[in-house]
Amino acid sequence: MEFLRTKGKQIVTESGKPIYLRGTCVGGWMNMENFINGFPGTETSLREHMELRLGKEKGRLFFDQMIDNFLAEDDIRFIKELGSTCVRLAVNYRHFEDDEHPFVYKEKGFELLKRIVKLCEKYELYVILDMHAIQGWQNSHWHSDNDRGISLFWRDACYQERYFALMQEIAARFKDEPAVAGYDLFNEPSSNQRSGDYPFNTYENFRSDYKRFNQVVRTAVNKIREVDPKHIIFIEGDCYAHNFAGLEPPFADNLVYSSHDYIVSGFGPGKYPGYYEMLHNDRIEKACYWDYNQQIQHILETEGWQFSEKYQVPLWVGEFGSQYCTGEDDIPYRLASMDDQLKAMNELGLHWTTWTYKDCGVMGWVTLDPNSEYMQRIAPVQRMKNLLGAENFTAWRSECPGKEVTRKFTEYMMSILTEAKNYTFGTFRKTMDFALLTGFAAGVLQPEYAAVFEDCSEEDIIRIMKSFAFKNCIINKPLMEILKVRLAQ
Numbered sequence: 001m002e003f004l005r006t007k008g009k010q011i012v013t014e015s016g017k018p019i020y021l022r023g024t025c026v027g028g029w030m031n032m033e034n035f036i037n038g039f040p041g042t043e044t045s046l047r048e049h050m051e052l053r054l055g056k057e058k059g060r061l062f063f064d065q066m067i068d069n070f071l072a073e074d075d076i077r078f079i080k081e082l083g084s085t086c087v088r089l090a091v092n093y094r095h096f097e098d099d100e101h102p103f104v105y106k107e108k109g110f111e112l113l114k115r116i117v118k119l120c121e122k123y124e125l126y127v128i129l130d131m132h133a134i135q136g137w138q139n140s141h142w143h144s145d146n147d148r149g150i151s152l153f154w155r156d157a158c159y160q161e162r163y164f165a166l167m168q169e170i171a172a173r174f175k176d177e178p179a180v181a182g183y184d185l186f187n188e189p190s191s192n193q194r195s196g197d198y199p200f201n202t203y204e205n206f207r208s209d210y211k212r213f214n215q216v217v218r219t220a221v222n223k224i225r226e227v228d229p230k231h232i233i234f235i236e237g238d239c240y241a242h243n244f245a246g247l248e249p250p251f252a253d254n255l256v257y258s259s260h261d262y263i264v265s266g267f268g269p270g271k272y273p274g275y276y277e278m279l280h281n282d283r284i285e286k287a288c289y290w291d292y293n294q295q296i297q298h299i300l301e302t303e304g305w306q307f308s309e310k311y312q313v314p315l316w317v318g319e320f321g322s323q324y325c326t327g328e329d330d331i332p333y334r335l336a337s338m339d340d341q342l343k344a345m346n347e348l349g350l351h352w353t354t355w356t357y358k359d360c361g362v363m364g365w366v367t368l369d370p371n372s373e374y375m376q377r378i379a380p381v382q383r384m385k386n387l388l389g390a391e392n393f394t395a396w397r398s399e400c401p402g403k404e405v406t407r408k409f410t411e412y413m414m415s416i417l418t419e420a421k422n423y424t425f426g427t428f429r430k431t432m433d434f435a436l437l438t439g440f441a442a443g444v445l446q447p448e449y450a451a452v453f454e455d456c457s458e459e460d461i462i463r464i465m466k467s468f469a470f471k472n473c474i475i476n477k478p479l480m481e482i483l484k485v486r487l488a489q
Contacts, residue, residue: 001178003230006254008312021351023084029071031092031132033143035391038360038378040445042147053450065465073119074470080123083487086181087125088353090132092145102162105169121179130184135159139190140197149439151193154212164223175228182232185220188240197434199423208238210246221252234258237304244303250311258318259304265290265337266322272333295344316351323363335478342486362394366473374467381449390442392434406432
């Protein structure tokens with residue numbers, strides 16, 4: 001394999017051959033997420049509950065086995081055979097460094113990551129190393145393994161120094177690996193959320209702190225370049241990879257910019273092409289008719305596209321996807337939306353990776369078998385999560401009494417606030433859902449999840465975790481047929 005570099009809006013090999021980085025993200029492996037892995041809340045706090053219930057050895061075995069089965073050679077071979085050129089690996093800093101021992105690095109995490117990189121090299125699949133969860137949290141959400149609901153990283157020099165040092169350590173270890181396409185600095189950064197996900201600093205009310213954001217990005221790039229001058233560095237826009245208007249112009253070689261693009265027609269429910277007007281899935285505030293033409297127009301209107309065009313740098317859509325958990329009758333519409341989105345991105349010459357490769361039946365290329373031992377064991381907890389709406393990424397998909405409670409609570413609060421005029425109802429409720437349901441309710445459910453495995457022996461755990469192995473999973477065949485075509489274009 002050859003090292004990659006940028007050339008205008010293109011990404012090319014050392015010999016100058018253009019390449020499109022297209023494939024999928026692997027969440028749920030070195031950074032676990034609730035809807036992907038099937039648990040409530042965040043990984044860090046869940047690990048504590050599991051060790052309390054199962055004991056330290058069995059608690060650690062539980063997650064080690066989940067990791068080992070989640071991503072292995074069969075998975076890498078499958079991703080490549082479908083026609084992918086790359087895979088984005090989401091990682092959590094906690095695999096490399098403990099908060100109690102800053103700047104002391106754990107070999108086990110590097111060994112695990114290097115093993116998968118070598119497998120990708122074997123199958124000629126480029127790897128994007130994605131810092132999905134960093135010290136002090138780059139955003140306030142569960143997917144950065146944030147159990148506090150606030151983002152401390154951006155205003156804490158100690159967290160930043162630990163992050164810069166870790167990035168240098170990662171770069172030093174992978175600088176000679178041509179299979180590594182490059183480093184994704186941080187997933188979905190949000191520079192101005194130290195107070196948490198509240199109506200005045202989230203969604204349409206979010207105001208980027210571009211001065212701080214640009215300073216951190218520039219420092220991170222410079223630190224990496226001190227030890228690794230070769231690899232591409234991927235920079236996501238602020239506010240969950242959406243805001244680019246205040247980013248400084250490209251200031252170094254081999255920079256690729258990245259946006260994320262979850263669209264309402266990919267989440268549903270509802271016909272596609274079709275008119276989406278209800279705030280039913282947290283993806284829309286106003287009505288819009290979605291079809292292929294709207295897909296194209298939407299991309300052209302994003303700040304990421306406009307930044308890429310203005311400065312003639314590559315744009316990579318690092319995350320997007322449809323959900324296939326809205327009922328059998330609705331799935332064809334979500335597939336149609338996904339097909340049009342892929343077609344539109346290909347037409348515009350974008351690089352892309354879908355979210356996500358494997359999960360518990362939401363949007364993965366492959367999903368756990370509902371009849372597997374793991375899924376059967378966690379079924380009661382999954383039911384409670386759905387009733388409470390404890391996963392804000394999927395809570396809209398089914399009847400959810402928990403969200404009715406937050407709707408009434410939001411109405412009550414806004415009725416007595418003098419500043420209510422500054423917030424939209426939708427945004428206020430979304431942040432209420434996050435605080436009460438995704439935060440508090442999910443935390444309450446973690447002991448429920450741990451109790452499901454309390455009686456398990458080590459042999460039981462090893463057997464149950466095989467539910468995550470590729471050979472025991474279900475392939476989303478209709479989605480694969482679409483991807484085969486779009487990956488070949």
